[in-house]
Amino acid sequence: MKTVHIGDLGEIKTGSTPSKKNPDNYGDYALWIKPTDINPDEKYTRVVEEMFSEKAANDCHSRLIPAKSICVPCIGTVGTKLTMTPCDCFVNQSINAVIPNEDYDNDYVYYLLLNFLPNLKSINKGTASGREYIAKSAFENIEIKVHSDIEVQRTIGKILSAYDDMIENCKKQIALLEEAAQRLYREWFVNNLPNGILSDLAHDVGKPIKKSERGNFESYTPIDCLTKKSLSYYSSKDISFAESSLKSFSPKDILFGAMRVYFHKVCIAQDKGLTRSTCIVLNARDHKFWAYLVLLMFNDDSVAWATANSKEGTTMPYITWDKLKHMPIYVPSDIEAEKFNILVEPYLSNLIVLAKYVRNLIEIKEVLLGRLISGQIEINA
Numbered sequence: 001m002k003t004v005h006i007g008d009l010g011e012i013k014t015g016s017t018p019s020k021k022n023p024d025n026y027g028d029y030a031l032w033i034k035p036t037d038i039n040p041d042e043k044y045t046r047v048v049e050e051m052f053s054e055k056a057a058n059d060c061h062s063r064l065i066p067a068k069s070i071c072v073p074c075i076g077t078v079g080t081k082l083t084m085t086p087c088d089c090f091v092n093q094s095i096n097a098v099i100p101n102e103d104y105d106n107d108y109v110y111y112l113l114l115n116f117l118p119n120l121k122s123i124n125k126g127t128a129s130g131r132e133y134i135a136k137s138a139f140e141n142i143e144i145k146v147h148s149d150i151e152v153q154r155t156i157g158k159i160l161s162a163y164d165d166m167i168e169n170c171k172k173q174i175a176l177l178e179e180a181a182q183r184l185y186r187e188w189f190v191n192n193l194p195n196g197i198l199s200d201l202a203h204d205v206g207k208p209i210k211k212s213e214r215g216n217f218e219s220y221t222p223i224d225c226l227t228k229k230s231l232s233y234y235s236s237k238d239i240s241f242a243e244s245s246l247k248s249f250s251p252k253d254i255l256f257g258a259m260r261v262y263f264h265k266v267c268i269a270q271d272k273g274l275t276r277s278t279c280i281v282l283n284a285r286d287h288k289f290w291a292y293l294v295l296l297m298f299n300d301d302s303v304a305w306a307t308a309n310s311k312e313g314t315t316m317p318y319i320t321w322d323k324l325k326h327m328p329i330y331v332p333s334d335i336e337a338e339k340f341n342i343l344v345e346p347y348l349s350n351l352i353v354l355a356k357y358v359r360n361l362i363e364i365k366e367v368l369l370g371r372l373i374s375g376q377i378e379i380n381a
Contacts, residue, residue, distance in 0.1 A: 001375050002148050007140030009109055010100040014136055015063055015091035018056045027053030031089035035073035040081035041362075042171075043110070043164045045071075052090055065089055068106040070098040070113055072120075074139055078132040079120035084110045096139050105150055107157025115373040116144055145374075152379045156372045163365040170358045177351040178231050181344050185295035188340055194328035201289045201296075201331060202254075204321040206247035206281025209274060214241065220248060222274045231298060231348065232355030233267040245277040252290065252352075254297050256280045256306075259318045266298045268348065270356050280321050289337045291344040296329060 006012070015032075018025035030052040037048040052060070065071070065085055072082045075094035084106070091097055100109045123142060124132045147153050209217060224239045233255075249255060253269040259278045275281070282297070284290040296302060305327050310317040332340065371377045 001145050003143050003145050005140060006098065006142045006144055009104050009146075010098055012136060012140050013063060013065060013097045013099060015065070015093055015095055015097070016060055017092050018052070018059065025053055025056040026050055029054040030057040031087060033071060033083065033085070033089060033091045033095065035077045035081070035094050038071070038073065038081045038083045042168070043084055044086040045083040046086050057090070060090055063090060065091055065097045066099055070100075070106070070110045071095045072098065072113060072139070074120075074134040074136070076131050078124045078134060079118055082110075082113055082117060096136055103150060104146075105153040105157045107161050108147070108153035111157065111160045111369055112144065112146060112373055115369050147375070155379050159372065160365060160369060163361055163368070167358055167361050167365070170354050170361070174230070174232050174351050174354050174358070177347045177354070181231070181291075181295060181347045181351075182298070184340075184344055185292075185299070189292075189330060189332070192330035194330055196329060196331035197325065198327040198329050199325035201284055201329070202282045202293055202325070203285055204280065204325075205253060205283050206249055206275075206279070208277065209246045209248055214246075217248060217274060220273050221271065222246065224276065231266075231268050231294065232351055232358075233270065239276060241274070243276060246274045247277060247279065247281055248272070248274055249281045253281050253283050254294055256282065256297050256324070258320070259316045264303055266303070268294060268352060270352050270359070278318075280324060282321070288334065288341050289332070291341045291348060292332055292337055294348060295344070302327065
């Protein structure tokens with residue numbers, strides 16, 4: 001292995017933001033990636049908030065970023081995420097795009113920089129306003145160890161890409177199962193008027209864990225289950241076991257964000273674990289209502305009701321179970337609920353299995369990433 005500068009890996013380009021005052025600059029012609037579009041759990045960024053018009057693409061043609069370039073945010077968000085471009089596209093001025101030269105494999109450079117990413121925090125010089133910031137010149141001069149043999153690079157890139165491909169395929173299957181379950185929920189219950197309240201079907205099963213009792217929960221993984229709105233929490237991140245306030249949950253419990261910033265984040269627990277007090281943990285009083293309850297809490301109407309009925313706190317609006325349990329809902333008959341559960345539970349159970357598989361793939365990939373990039377695992381190209 002040898003030490004080079006990031007600038008030696010290829011050309012470094014930054015992007016731009018055309019004037020928002022001219023609506024002709026934006027449309028649906030070309031992908032335009034901003035740091036906020038980048039999902040740290042996904043290799044590629046294919047869905048963006050805004051796109052360039054043909055006019056903007058022509059005006060900014062000199063800043064076009066080729067497909068399979070590596071985009072690293074260096075203003076505002078540093079050391080937390082990066083992405084690979086899925087096609088020729090554009091980026092904004094907060095991103096440094098690395099366009100690898102002929103000596104470096106694109107996939108290898110992506111994983112190389114992904115492994116190095118946490119180190120960017122120490123290089124951040126910041127700005128007078130407090131924003132994180134790494135100048136392009138400083139970014140280019142960062143030293144990094146690389147494999148000099150491009151065949152070794154390609155092998156490493158292929159190994160790690162295979163995991164990302166499997167993860168992406170599983171996520172697509174999860175999305176299809178999720179949509180199928182939601183479609184059935186809408187077909188069965190969309191026009192039904194409320195005839196009860198949430199506590200008729202559900203109860204709060206999340207019990208606060210005292211610090212003195214945490215030794216009894218060592219086999220429970222502390223996980224922040226509310227990183228996105230998904231019936232599966234495959235994008236979860238670990239939280240500290242020493243958090244001041246934690247709740248326990250069990251497999252198939254429903255986790256509902258209690259603070260307004262989390263209201264759009266609802267998921268099903270895959271395993272036993274611990275989560276923050278900013279989450280309400282609930283489950284059905286009778287299992288035949290479980291599938292219905294999952295889709296009910298995931299429904300936009302439930303999220304909207306929680307948002308409208310949140311209590312204004314000192315720092316963040318929030319809702320408690322004592323309030324949420326009074327949410328007006330339609331309560332299906334026992335026969336109706338049982339039929340729906342028989343129909344939909346297999347979708348949700350398969351979704352949970354796939355989500356657990358994704359988590360395992362992510363964990364294996366993360367271990368391999370560090371060992372392959374550092375040379376701890378020898379590659380014979």
